[in-house]
Amino acid sequence: MVIDLISIIPELIVTGFGLLVLMLSVFIGKKFDRAIAPVITAGIVLAIGAVFAFNFYNPASAFNNSFVVDNFSSFFRIFTLITALIIVGLSVGYVKESVYIKRNLGEFYFLIMMVTVGTMLMSSSGDLIMLFLSLELVSIPTYILAGYEKMNERSNEASLKYFILGVLASAILAYGFSLIYGATGEINLKEIAQIIINRDLLSNSYLLIVGTIMALIGFGFKIGAAPFHWWAPDTYEGSPTIITTLITTIAKLAAFSGLIRFLFIGISRFKDSVWIILFIIILSMLSFILGNFMALPQKNFKRLMAYSSISHAGYMLIGFAAATMDAQWAVFVYLMAYIAMNLGAFSVAMLVERTRKSEEIKAFAGMGYTNPFISICMIIFMISMVGIPPFAGFIGKLFVFKAGVEANLTWLVIIGVLTSVVSLWYYVNIIRHMYFIKYEGDAAAAKIKAPKLNVFIISVLALFNIAMVVVPSVFILIGKNAVTLF
Amino acid sequence: MVITGKHILHSAFYLAATLLCVAMYFIMLRAEFLAAVEVLVYIGSIVVLILFALMLTRTKVGEDTNISNNQKVFAALTAVILFVSLTLVFSYSKIDTVAENATALKISSIKDFSGILFTKYTLPFEIASILLLTALVGSIVIAMKEKLQTESETVVGQKSIDAGNTGNQNNENNVLANQGVQDIAAIDKNIGSNLAGSSETMVGDVLPDTDDAKGEGQKGEN
Numbered sequence: 055m056v057i058d059l060i061s062i063i064p065e066l067i068v069t070g071f072g073l074l075v076l077m078l079s080v081f082i083g084k085k086f087d088r089a090i091a092p093v094i095t096a097g098i099v100l101a102i103g104a105v106f107a108f109n110f111y112n113p114a115s116a117f118n119n120s121f122v123v124d125n126f127s128s129f130f131r132i133f134t135l136i137t138a139l140i141i142v143g144l145s146v147g148y149v150k151e152s153v154y155i156k157r158n159l160g161e162f163y164f165l166i167m168m169v170t171v172g173t174m175l176m177s178s179s180g181d182l183i184m185l186f187l188s189l190e191l192v193s194i195p196t197y198i199l200a201g202y203e204k205m206n207e208r209s210n211e212a213s214l215k216y217f218i219l220g221v222l223a224s225a226i227l228a229y230g231f232s233l234i235y236g237a238t239g240e241i242n243l244k245e246i247a248q249i250i251i252n253r254d255l256l257s258n259s260y261l262l263i264v265g266t267i268m269a270l271i272g273f274g275f276k277i278g279a280a281p282f283h284w285w286a287p288d289t290y291e292g293s294p295t296i297i298t299t300l301i302t303t304i305a306k307l308a309a310f311s312g313l314i315r316f317l318f319i320g321i322s323r324f325k326d327s328v329w330i331i332l333f334i335i336i337l338s339m340l341s342f343i344l345g346n347f348m349a350l351p352q353k354n355f356k357r358l359m360a361y362s363s364i365s366h367a368g369y370m371l372i373g374f375a376a377a378t379m380d381a382q383w384a385v386f387v388y389l390m391a392y393i394a395m396n397l398g399a400f401s402v403a404m405l406v407e408r409t410r411k412s413e414e415i416k417a418f419a420g421m422g423y424t425n426p427f428i429s430i431c432m433i434i435f436m437i438s439m440v441g442i443p444p445f446a447g448f449i450g451k452l453f454v455f456k457a458g459v460e461a462n463l464t465w466l467v468i469i470g471v472l473t474s475v476v477s478l479w480y481y482v483n484i485i486r487h488m489y490f491i492k493y494e495g496d497a498a499a500a501k502i503k504a505p506k507l508n509v510f511i512i513s514v515l516a517l518f519n520i521a522m523v524v525v526p527s528v529f530i531l532i533g534k535n536a537v538t539l540f
Numbered sequence: 541m542v543i544t545g546k547h548i549l550h551s552a553f554y555l556a557a558t559l560l561c562v563a564m565y566f567i568m569l570r571a572e573f574l575a576a577v578e579v580l581v582y583i584g585s586i587v588v589l590i591l592f593a594l595m596l597t598r599t600k601v602g603e604d605t606n607i608s609n610n611q612k613v614f615a616a617l618t619a620v621i622l623f624v625s626l627t628l629v630f631s632y633s634k635i636d637t638v639a640e641n642a643t644a645l646k647i648s649s650i651k652d653f654s655g656i657l658f659t660k661y662t663l664p665f666e667i668a669s670i671l672l673l674t675a676l677v678g679s680i681v682i683a684m685k686e687k688l689q690t691e692s693e694t695v696v697g698q699k700s701i702d703a704g705n706t707g708n709q710n711n712e713n714n715v716l717a718n719q720g721v722q723d724i725a726a727i728d729k730n731i732g733s734n735l736a737g738s739s740e741t742m743v744g745d746v747l748p749d750t751d752d753a754k755g756e757g758q759k760g761e762n
Binding site (some may be wrong): 058062069076114117118120121158161163164168175185187188190191194195197198201202261262264336503540 | 629630659660661662664671675679680683684726
């Protein structure tokens with residue numbers, strides 16, 4: 055029992071601070087608003103400390119194997135917490151200018167904390183029930199947060215679309231899980247893997263294959279892979295930008311860590327089944343083709359990022375299709391790069407939006423001359439998104455593609471490379487707007503206001519993007535260590 | 541019938557009937573406790589809650605022909621394909637494994653059930669409770685929204701707001717602006733005691749009921 059509690063200390067801390075903020079904001083009222091972000095930050099930092107102190111060298115399997123502490127979960131928890139920290143940092147300035155969020159600030163941060171807890175639980179879940187519950191714990195707060203701008207019709211639309219499609223996805227996921235339970239008679243992921251190997255279920259049980267594919271459909275919704283991506287553009291566009299950032303980073307992290315757990319531990323031999331591999335390949339191919347080509351005509355930055363994240367999900371799915379050991383850490387490294395560049399791009403976009411009140415790509419015009427530093431960082435993020443050296447995105451793509459080629463999926467990789475060439479156009483378009491197009495708007499808004507905290511976060515993220523190329527071995531080592539326990 | 545019925549009240553009753561049939565299935569599978577829970581929770585509270593929501597929020601309960609649906613063919617096709625493929629899968633695979641497990645677990649009485657729930661599955665249980673709390677907070681946030689509008693109009697530099705809507709309710713809300721903060725506190729305090737009642741009276745008294753329906757609907761979901 056003690057070891058059970060020790061293993062979930064980080065989650066307890068995050069949940070506790072979330073509840074604390076909720077309660078204090080109720081009882082103290084508006085006066086507490088200024089203190090919320092520091093309290094939340096303290097909570098997250100404490101949780102990071104707890105992961106290092108209690109979990110890092112103590113692999114454990116708690117709560118009847120439903121909660122697993124291994125390298126993967128420890129790394130993922132720290133990764134999630136750092137992402138959450140950055141999002142909280144970005145939100146400090148953002149919420150001040152958002153009339154809606156400011157009103158229910160305690161609840162806002164409580165929900166963000168719950169998303170974080172859900173993601174942490176997801177990365178360490180050991181059975182199907184935990185996978186499902188933690189995915190819900192990630193999803194339900196994001197549905198609410200997406201609709202946080204109450205009178206904004208777009209925000210309502212975003213929330214409603216996300217909610218209906220998300221619930222449908224959860225239902226399909228749950229049904230898939232129940233079929234897997236029916237086929238194997240186990241909910242524990244490791245035991246499922248054992249039973250599948252013992253009874254050779256992947257070659258003779260259609261129940262299991264259909265269950266796995268249905269679960270993949272459910273996860274596909276959450277990671278926004280085509281053809282299950284229809285919620286993404288509208289939700290990204292309509293949600294408050296800080297929540298778009300949350301959805302595109304933490305919620306994606308949750309879905310991917312769940313997918314890694316589910317596929318690589320649960321259905322560990324999924325490579326044996328042609329159907330499952332074929333399904334993943336189709337998902338991946340559709341994602342990066344559709345994502346990149348649909349992004350071309352977009353004029354709204356958030357919509358563009360939605361399609362861009364669909365295509366990135368497609369690239370990561372190549373790693374799942376390859377299903378080798380190398381592919382596992384390649385996906386992990388890609389995720390790190392993806393989170394870093396997405397956070398960066400959104401934090402710059404948030405500043406632009408706050409000053410110029412527009413999310414259009416046009417709003418970026420001319421900022422290359424008024425705000426040289428931020429613009430250079432934005433160039434780094436954009437180039438990194440395309441996957442051209444010398445930035446993080448390149449490292450991520452390189453290893454995923456390498457794993458794909460090694461698994462004899464060269465044709466898929468070639469299509470991937472070609473479509474990422476297409477993506478060059480729309481990413482560079484943003485850079486073109488920043489430097490070669492004059493800003494025609496309110497002269498007061500020409501110079502983008504950049505609070506010190508945001509500039510600090512942006513520069514840290516830009517440095518991270520560069521660091522991933524300068525010392526890739528460190529990140530490869532992290533990735534390798536994170537997956538060795540499988 | 542639930543989804544094709546144009547009268548929302550009828551749909552609710554059809555839903556109750558469907559859920560009753562599901563409960564029957566549970567009894568046939570020898571999961572009596574689950575059947576009882578199904579009846580109690582789904583029919584006893586959720587359907588009744590839907591009816592309550594209808595009663596309290598809609599001025600006119602009647603045929604709602606507004607719901608346009610031009611995807612009927614596509615939806616039917618998908619359903620048929622899914623049904624056929626699942627039937628094929630089920631008929632080709634050995635289902636007896638499921639039955640074995642059900643008997644192997646020996647969850648026959650409520651005592652066994654609770655024993656397992658609080659020992660083997662403690663963590664999922666706790667997470668489910670957190671999940672419900674989150675949903676509760678979220679539904680209150682959504683239900684609370686409408687009344688605090690005036691504040692938004694004093695703040696310069698707001699983002700796009702539906703101008704017509706704010707204009708209409710401007711007068712009512714001026715009075716309420718000051719109470720807003722206290723109301724949040726009051727409602728949150730009342731969660732424990734009587735959620736539906738408290739938020740219903742507070743929000744419902746003053747407001748046109750549109751957003752309230754949304755909040756109530758979400759409570760129903762949960």
